[in-house]
Amino acid sequence: MTETDLRRRAPAAARNRDPILAALRPRLPAAGLVLEVASGSGEHAIHFAAALPGLAFQPSDADPEARASIDAWAAEAALPNIRPAIALDAATLPWPVAAADAVLCINMIHIAPWAACEGLVRGAAGLGATLVLYGPFRRGGAHTAPSNEAFDADLRARDPSWGVRDLEAVAALAAGQGFAAQEIVAMPANNLMLVFRRLDATPRAAR
Incomplete structure (x- = not known):
């Protein structure tokens, strides 16, 4: 990356985007x-926008360099x-977004x-949006693969507040906010995609 090239490159994004x-x-x-939370380098958002021209994508990240x-x-x-990317910290409400049909969050x-x-x-x-999460999860209190267990240990060593989350805890959190039971999609490299839908939701995004 040159001094004037602000683009970040994440090898994992190239592997998992398709x-x-x-x-x-x-x-x-x-x-x-589609509001993407924690867009990181932006490579996912660009790839998805190119492949899904009927959808508008709003990338976001708390990090100004991202x-x-x-x-x-x-560009x-x-x-x-x-x-254009907007500043958004997932933990800080309200968000600077008036409406969305789906919220996408990958590996956050x-x-x-x-x-x-x-x-x-x-x-x-x-x-009132569909929520789509992607990443590693524990199921029934257990890791789904030894590699995920090692990854979890590394994360917790770096920051005790981090770690691979229990699918059941995330699902309970979503149910408490009015989401229906999640759809679980098996993904490569021992990852999962979780899709939570609100049965009472009416899409409110500006078309």
């Missing part, structure tokens, strides 16, 4: 607004359906305090 896209296609609305990377990738792609809740997951679920519920 499987995530394949899982998202039948689960996102055909049109509307937002600069997102906007640099967006290069020149896609009409991706909006395990590298953030539990309060970020709580804020994420509350924020999505407040928008």
Whole structure:
């Protein structure tokens, strides 16, 4: 990366973007607004926006350098359906977004305090949006693979408030905010996609 190139590159994004896209296609609305929370480098948002032109994508991140990377990738792609990145901390409500049809969060809740997951679920519920989470999870109190267990130990060593989350705890949190039972989609590399829908929701995104 040169001094003037603000684009960040995440190797994991290049590996997982196509499987995530394949899982998202039948689960996102055909049109509307997708708010991505913790967009990181922005590579996912750009990839999804290019593949799903009927949807508008609103990337966000709490880190100003991440937002600069997102906007640099967006400027290069020149896609009409991706909006400038906004500052958004999942744990801080209210969010600076008036409406969305879906909230997407990839690989965030395990590298953030539990309060970020709580804020994420509350924020999505407040928008009346479908909530889609992707990443590693424990099921029934147990890790789904030795690699996830080692990853969890590393995360907790770096910050005791981090760690691979229990699927059941996330589902209970979502149920408390009015979400229906989640759809669980098995993904490569021992990851899962969780899809939570609000049965009482009316899409409110500006089209």
